[in-house]
Amino acid sequence: MDVTSTLSLGDPLEPARKATAEMLHSRERTFSLPQPFYNDERLFKVDMQEIFHKEWLIAGMTCEIPAKGNFLTLQLGDNPILVIRGAEGVVHAFHNVCRHRGSRLCTSDKGKVAKLVCPYHQWTYELDGRLLFAGTEMGADFDMKQYGLKPVHCKTAGGFIFISLAENPPAIDEFLSGLAHYMEPYDMENAKVAVQSTMHEKANWKLVLENNRECYHCSGSHPELLNSLLEWDDTNDPRADQAFKDHVADSAAKWEAEKIPYLHAGYGLRNRIVRMPLLKGTVSMTMDGKQGSKKLMGRIQNPDLGSMRILHLPHSWNHCMGDHIINFTVWPVSAQETIVVTKWLVHKDAVEGVDYDVERLRQVWDATNDQDRRLGEENQRGINSTAYQPGPYSKTYEFGVVNFLDWYSERMLNNLGAEPAPYLKGVPAE
CATH class of the missing domain: 3.90.380.10 (Naphthalene 1,2-dioxygenase Alpha Subunit; Chain A, domain 1)
Structure with a gap:
């Protein structure tokens, strides 16, 4: 821990x-x-x-995010969570938290985006969580690969989206x-x-x-x-x-x-x-x-x-x-x-x-x-x-x-x- x-x-x-x-x-x-x-x-x-x-939870339904860039958000205790449809129809889940200063990335319940852009300082992420832009202000030695979004375990089946915050979720x-x-x-x-x-x-x-x-x-x-x-x-x-x-x-x-x-x-x-x-x-x-x-x-x-x-x-x-x-x-x-x-x-x-x-x-x-x-x-x-x-x-x-x-x-x-x-x-x- x-x-x-x-x-x-x-x-x-x-x-x-x-x-x-x-x-x-x-x-x-x-x-x-x-x-x-x-x-x-x-x-x-x-x-x-x-x-x-630690258990698997139903975050939503796949039909709620039908196309690339469609997302939904939810609040799990103190944890804001983001679920988004990425390339080739893959559904991803992340902590809805910017790796810069911790602001929430997506503030609406649902929506559609081309990229994930933090409203605070415009750090920009790909739909698979990779950091794409942090600005030259971070310095020449800043390694963007170290600051992707923190993933949440995510699986889909039968139209349901399941997420788990556990490091090692139970078998499902x-x-x-x-x-x-x-x-x-x-x-x-x-x-x-x-x-x-x-x-x-x-x-x-x-x-x-x-x-x-x-x-x-x-x-x-x-x-x-x-x-x-x-x-x-x-x-x-x-x-x-x-x-x-x-x-x-x-x-x-x-x-x-x-x-x-x-x-x-x-x-x-x-x-x-x-x-x-x-x-x-x-x-x-x-x-x-x-x-x-x-x-x-x-x-x-x-x-x-x-x-x-x-x-x-x-x-x-x-x-x-x-x-x-x-x-x-x-x-x-x-x-x-x-x-x-x-x-x-x-x-x-x-x-x-x-x-x-x-x-x-x-x-x-x-x-x-x-x-x-x-x-x-x-x-x-x-x-x-x-x-x-x-x-x-x-x-x-x-x-x-x-x-x-x-x-x-x-x-x-x-x-x-x-x-x-x-x-x-x-x-x-x-």
């Missing part, structure tokens, strides 16, 4: 790291986490350093290969973002994920969503009845005939892909269950593809239907504040006002996101109380939450260099 990255007197977070490991070792696996995991700023900084700075290629296979029918290079929303939730990021990983709350909170969604993730769900299993079998036969991938694919607890039918008589997550976009995606001919659900921990879930895709990403801001970004994607040739109406497309998930925001914020307020203590999860309705915390506990302890917790023995967290 660069000695300038910590205080001269040592790492100020060392006590928090030690406490984090101790609490994860001693917690009850099927109970919610101890209070500091949800509201302590020191532990939040550990989360950022050991989870969000097996999942990316599977993702490319499952996303092939959608032809994501020929998609576009029809609309996106950014929601600020006054709750810890783990509460946002815990809420997403169960539908125990759905019947009492999400009437719009349940117009089309069947809450079960698989026929192995302990609550799945025979009628649901028969519905899955009938749907699978049609998908098989059209060569649409649908079988459950799991990659430890971090990643999962599974296609599940929607409520009978519905084909899309709209208020009436009808298509949100008249133009189907990619090579898809049948709108009744249910929803292919893609989970990517620590921060994303997705619903892929025949007519559109919904991508969700979660970005921690502080111990008790999180940003949730939602993107609705359609075929790039779909025409707004003709093939789709933006308000109709987003209506169900705008309502659902806001309902989840209120639930998360009330959850946070209660957890902040002196009365809070970890509570038990349902083994049937909340097994997905247990799986998420198994993954979180395993990755946190591993990244801290701590011993695995005894209750995680045999758990396929990767």
Whole structure:
């Protein structure tokens, strides 16, 4: 580690790291986490350093940067990040920081450039990060080769852009290969973002994920969503009845005939892909269950593809239907504040006002996101109380939450260099 990255007197977070490991070792696996995991700023900084700075994250979609010079930016904790399409279609990611005085290079969310030019002193970089111009003011012996942009690990698959700030990121290629296979029918290079929303939730990021990983709350909170969604993730769900299993079998036969991938694919607890039918008589997550976009995606001919659900921990879930895709990403801001970004994607040739109406497309998930925001914020307020203590999860309705915390506990302890917790023995967290 660069000695300038910590205080001269040592790492100020060392006590928090030690406490984090101790609490994860001693917690009850099927109970919610101890209070500091949800509201302590020191532990939040550990989360950022050991989870969000070391795991793979979805930075965006390749269709958002379709041509050479197109870029997007994001903020990951204190780190501004730049993702840009370079020569021959290659996608690069860099720290969005000029090597001269540290200014941000790109200050807008998205755009297109011929070269990357720092707005402060006009240092100029090629799209692959090489420094091209620093001015004669730097002197004749200045070596531009030593001052290229600092790269960020970047991989693409199935239309998704993944980045990691880690020096040595965890293995992900097996999942990316599977993702490319499952996303092939959608032809994501020929998609576009029809609309996106950014929601600020006054709750810890783990509460946002815990809420997403169960539908125990759905019947009492999400009437719009349940117009089309069947809450079960698989026929192995302990609550799945025979009628649901028969519905899955009938749907699978049609998908098989059209060569649409649908079988459950799991990659430890971090990643999962599974296609599940929607409520009978519905084909899309709209208020009436009808298509949100008249133009189907990619090579898809049948709108009744249910929803292919893609989970990517620590921060994303997705619903892929025949007519559109919904991508969700979660970005921690502080111990008790999180940003949730939602993107609705359609075929790039779909025409707004003709093939789709933006308000109709987003209506169900705008309502659902806001309902989840209120639930998360009330959850946070209660957890902040002196009365809070970890509570038990349902083994049937909340097994997905247990799986998420198994993954979180395993990755946190591993990244801290701590011993695995005894209750995680045999758990396929990767």
